[in-house]
Amino acid sequence: MWSADAPAKAILFGEHAVLYGAPAIAIAIDLRASVSLEKSEKWLLNGDAFNPLLNPHLGHLISEFGDLDNPLSISIDSTIPMAAGLGSSAALSVASGMALSASRGHNSVTSIESLARAAHRAEASAQGGRASPTDTSVSTLGGAVIVSSSRIKSLEHRWAIDLESPDGSKHWDVHSLSIPSSLSRIPIVIGFTGISSSTKKMVEMVANNMQTSSFRLAMEKVSEISQKSIDILSTGNPEAIGDAMTRCHSLLQKIGVSSTELDNLIDAVLPFSFGAKLTGAGGGGCIIALSNEPQACAEEINKCGGIPYITSFAEIGVKISS
Numbered sequence: 001m002w003s004a005d006a007p008a009k010a011i012l013f014g015e016h017a018v019l020y021g022a023p024a025i026a027i028a029i030d031l032r033a034s035v036s037l038e039k040s041e042k043w044l045l046n047g048d049a050f051n052p053l054l055n056p057h058l059g060h061l062i063s064e065f066g067d068l069d070n071p072l073s074i075s076i077d078s079t080i081p082m083a084a085g086l087g088s089s090a091a092l093s094v095a096s097g098m099a100l101s102a103s104r105g106h107n108s109v110t111s112i113e114s115l116a117r118a119a120h121r122a123e124a125s126a127q128g129g130r131a132s133p134t135d136t137s138v139s140t141l142g143g144a145v146i147v148s149s150s151r152i153k154s155l156e157h158r159w160a161i162d163l164e165s166p167d168g169s170k171h172w173d174v175h176s177l178s179i180p181s182s183l184s185r186i187p188i189v190i191g192f193t194g195i196s197s198s199t200k201k202m203v204e205m206v207a208n209n210m211q212t213s214s215f216r217l218a219m220e221k222v223s224e225i226s227q228k229s230i231d232i233l234s235t236g237n238p239e240a241i242g243d244a245m246t247r248c249h250s251l252l253q254k255i256g257v258s259s260t261e262l263d264n265l266i267d268a269v270l271p272f273s274f275g276a277k278l279t280g281a282g283g284g285g286c287i288i289a290l291s292n293e294p295q296a297c298a299e300e301i302n303k304c305g306g307i308p309y310i311t312s313f314a315e316i317g318v319k320i321s322s
């Protein structure tokens with residue numbers, strides 16, 4: 001039996017804007033997807049026949065890392081809500097890539113970068129060619145990751161990724177950022193609206209909206225906040241970060257990716273938080289709040305009909321499970 005697990009992610013700054021040249025800053029959180037593999041007569045997923053059309057990410061990772069002549073029974077166990085903007089498919093992709101790699105006797109540590117690249121290719125093909133390497137990089141590396149269109153000299157550079165997308169050639173540099181412990185110790189509250197959202201549809205909608213100058217202006221301001229927040233994060237000042245998150249949410253509303261349910265959750269948690277915003281593609285999915293009163297936030301989320309998750313910063317990325 002071979003098993004690997006990988007963390008979910010939450011985007012602190014730069015969702016959508018990362019597809020238009022801005023940096024995205026994302027953190028791994030301690031919700032995890034675990035993939036276990038056992039030898040089998042045929043390819044199975046949680047006991048049923050595996051259908052790559054229904055599970056394109058997994059199908060892609062099997063085609064890159066699996067041995068098609070030696071079928072496996074795949075079991076997935078995940079605490080990450082799906083289609084909620086928390087990178088469940090990325091976590092599943094990197095965990096399955098590592099488990100598949102292990103099943104073939106490969107040294108998983110030396111293949112970390114190829115794992116992140118393969119998982120990104122899977123995301124990009126599932127998202128109609130519009131996918132940044134943010135989710136897959138965070139799930140692979142853990143900690144905090146900054147994905148930008150050029151190298152940031154002050155940060156640890158991990159790898160560069162290029163993609164031909166429907167909007168032209170894209171280039172991203174992936175960096176790790178070390179977060180001061182004054183910040184990484186603060187609980188992260190996630191509020192899931194219970195409404196799933198399609199990242200592919202949201203990125204397509206934003207691509208269409210970008211034809212309009214008012215949307216482009218709001219996107220430029222999201223990019224500015226994202227740029228400035230790299231310095232704010234290194235100071236570890238939760239008030240300043242929370243304030244930037246809340247301002248970012250107002251701009252994401254203008255880009256058209258928030259919803260009544262997301263806005264209601266934000267209003268409910270703000271009195272108990274340093275700041276809050278939607279996280280991920282939006283349209284549904286989740287909000288993220290930085291708060292020293294996580295229980296109060298969780299109660300407010302429940303009162304609004306949402307599902308709270310009190311989580312924390314996860315330092316560890318993908319790993320072989322014992």
Ligand code: PMV
Pocket residue numbers: 014015016017018019084085086087088130131132133134135199203279280281282
């Ligand atoms: O909702 P998620 O977890 O798929 O995050 C998407 C983030 C976007 O910036 C909207 C898309 C991307 O590929 O970066």
